[in-house]
Amino acid sequence: MLDAAFFRRWMAAAAAAVDREAGRLTELDSAIGDADHGANLQRGFAAVTAVLDKEEPGTPGAVLALAGRQLISTVGGASGPLYGTLLRATGKALGEAAEVDREQLAGALGAGVAAVGRLGGAVAGDKTMLDALLPxxxxxxxxxxxxxxxxxAGALATAPLRARKGRASYLGERSIGHQDPGATSAALLMGALEGAAG
Incomplete structure (x- = not known):
């Protein structure tokens, strides 16, 4: 079973992964975005780990809700609201349970991913973080x-796509051939989840 401590570990592992890969995320973003994705997420997840250390929420849902709120308030650009929505909606779907299993987390994450799709108006194949998160x-x-x-695999598969949403969509055909930074950071988040599971 997965308790609040597990979800705090997940957020700490995500912060470490973003820290490690911030340069690569910014490099990807400089090709088709504003060149700030790595730095923005670095700042956001550092704030998340700080607030989780201070407040120590007691349930999985509360951990993710607090992390989501923190990302929305500290990260500029589109990534703060999108990742914040992902975590908050996932946390809300988990409810007040003190412990959840992987199956419950999968269902809740599906609800979080759907909330991101509604917020950004994106679907699979639009060359966004959803291309990693949905599968x-x-x-x-x-x-x-x-x-x-x-x-x-979803992040890698964004490279040949033409962007239809977000900053990259302004580039039209020129967005083809570049891996999406949002899908890449989403893959880091899911890698951190596996890491937290041990």
Missing amino acids: SAEALHESFAAAREAAE
Whole structure:
């Protein structure tokens, strides 16, 4: 079973992964975005770990809700509201339970991913973080490793796509051939989830 401590570990692992890969995220974003994705997420997840250390919420849902609120309030650009919505909606779907299992988390993550789609008006194939998150939430029903693998494959599969949403969509054909930074950071988040599961 997954308790609040597990979800705090997940957020700490995500912060470490973003820290490690911030340069690569910014490099990807400089090709088709504003070149700030890495730095924005770095700042956001550092704030998340700080607030979780201070407040220590007692349930999985509360951990994710607090993390989501923190991302929305500290991260500029589109990534703060999108990741914040993902975590808040997932936390809300988990409810007040003190512990959840992987199957419950998969269902809740699916609700979080759907909330991101509504907020951004994006669907699969639009070259966004959803291209990693949609298959990953589905694969989480199978295992944590399958969720990471699906997210990584989804991120890689954004390279040949033409962007239809977000900043990259302004580039039209020129967005083809570049891996989406949002899908790449989403894959880091799902890799951190597997890491937290041990």
